Amino acid sequence: MVYVAGKSGLYLVAESIDCGGKGSIISAIKDSEVRAGRLVVDLRLLWPSDEPGKVPSGPGNALWECYENDDVIPDYSKLKDHFTDADGRKIGSIFVCEPTWAHVGLAIRRKIIHEVAGKNYTAKDTAQAYADDREELIRKLIKPAIDDGVDVYCERNFCSSVVYQSSMDNPVSVEDIMRLPGNAFAARNAPHLYVICDLSAETAMKRKLERQKQDNCKFEVPEFQRRIEGKYRSSWLHALLTYHGSMVVYVNTDSPTTLDDTVRASLEIVKRFKSGSLRDKEKFNFRKR
Secondary structure, three states: OOOOOOOOOOOOEOOOOOOOOOHHHHHHHHHHHHHHOEEEEEEHHHOOOOOOOOOOOOEEEEEEEEOOOOOOOHHHHHHHHHHOOOOOOOOEEEEEEEEEEEEHHHHHHHHHHOOOOOOOOOOOHHHHHHHHHHHHHHHHHHHHHHHHHOOOEEEEOHHHHHHHHHOOOOOOOHHHHHOOOOHHHHHHOOOOEEEEEEEHHHHHHHOOOOOOOEEEEEEOOOHHHHHHHHHHHHHHHHHHHHHHOOOEEEEEEEOOHHHHHHHHHHHHHHHHHHHHHOOOOOOEOHHOO
């Protein structure tokens, strides 16, 4: 997808190791959109998630009102019809995450990430599930929204599969990960901009212990996070992402940077991308090291 100011929406993806700051980046952008008076749709709160502020299932939940179910990746057209006001005010931005909390994404969260007892999900199983979930999300929601001029902000994309599933026990090669139909489709509709958090596994795991929300995710362990930490900084990953048409920038979220530093950097990145002044490989907050 090509970004054309005033015509297409912005597709931005935040990436990091677990507990690395990607959620803080997306939340900072959402808060800014709300303050600006834009009509914001946060699917993370409409899906059957454990996110703080989750909209209860049933009447009042937009997905229930559209589908009588919140375990669904909505078609953009249906979401647009539901949220368009009588005065014509339309959706300004949509916030989503991978995996989703619907269909395959919900199964990933409940079975693969947390490993159901007695079931061994391989790296290949995991990569396939993520690719299927990703394709449905992009095909039904993200691409039509971008084409309609709506900005979409997402936690994770095929970048995560490349980093994580190539690092699991009995790993899948990067080439095989990208050959999966869902990832090939995602690559053809790649984000305009990746914002990658740069921090140490030690800092990330310390923050995991300090936060209220505990996912018990099998990947959120120091040994695995150290295994993938360097991949997010690698030149080969940057080359892969830019090959598919994305710009890549980096935000230092390691100590002693603060949440306020991350918020400021996030808003500056969006502002500069939309104005055309952002450059590939730019780094933010690295003076704090």
